[in-house]
């Protein structure tokens with residue numbers, strides 16, 4: 001049986017990815033044990049129902065622990081999703097982001113030197129782009145970043161480029177664009193909006209909702225990750241956008257949620273936050289060509305699934 005290591009298993013994307021994996025893989029799932037948020041504990045409870053997963057409590061920023069707990073196993077695939085996510089928090093505690101996102105990344109990549117996997121896939125982000133020519137493609141300018149979080153992701157890409165040559169290993173970086181859907185992150189707009197509408201709480205709308213986002217459905221992300229495991233790719237380091245290829249006003253997401261649940265939101269408009277980029281909009285042509293598939297979930301369909309999950313699991 002082939003072995004797969006997934007880091008960040010109690011996170012939004014890691015959790016959904018593990019749930020989507022076929023039964024013929026031996027799954028090793030890494031995350032922290034302490035100080036988990038309620039949403040991570042919920043995902044952990046759900047994953048523990050899948051008895052065949054091997055959970056490993058590990059802080060990826062500890063070089064010794066990574067070697068001790070993982071160095072003896074040869075994984076066929078490594079999917080590295082553990083990171084400190086979030087733009088604003090990275091400016092308050094850059095050191096934690098440095099340790100987790102850069103040192104942690106190096107520690108995971110070093111496993112490839114010990115026992116080479118077929119593929120290492122890691123999470124980058126749309127926030128690496130520094131370009132206003134839309135939609136952005138993988139070759140668009142990403143020469144500067146506006147947050148420390150985005151910088152850590154750009155450094156990951158640069159390290160991956162070099163390590164893939166030095167270790168002669170296939171490494172794939174995925175630039176995710178605003179992922180949403182069931183089991184979604186509670187610090188992101190889709191969850192905050194829906195939860196506030198349902199609980200009659202105020203919604204503070206940055207830039208009065210005029211920012212634009214390429215919202216990407218989690219089902220498309222897990223589909224792409226699963227196809228990437230199976231599909232042969234060129235040797236070396238490759239980078240792909242994982243996006244819907246469409247962009248929406250944040251206010252339109254809010255309108256669509258209100259319409260679908262039949263309730264209105266209490267909106268308080270405010271100025272834009274300097275850390276928020278005005279627009280994200282990518283093209284998914286490169287990944288679709290490589291995998292021979294379409295990333296096609298529309299926001300309208302995606303939010304139906306999202307609301308359905310929310311009503312069954314959060315707002316009971």
Ligand SMILES: NC(=O)c1ccc[n+]([C@@H]2O[C@H](COP(=O)([O-])OP(=O)(O)OC[C@H]3O[C@@H](n4cnc5c(N)ncnc54)[C@H](O)[C@@H]3O)[C@@H](O)[C@H]2O)c1
Pocket residue numbers: 007008009010011012013014030031032040058059060061080081082083084085086100104123124125126175176177178179180185
């Ligand atoms: N969700 C998005 O829209 C989005 C967009 C762009 C990039 N990304 C990237 O995709 C990846 C997954 O994102 P997500 O939304 O699932 O984030 P998440 O915060 O839900 O999950 C990250 C997981 O990593 C774990 N983690 C953090 N530090 C760790 C450490 N030191 N050791 C072990 N585990 C640790 C956390 O406990 C958490 O469970 C991240 O790398 C993120 O930066 C996500």
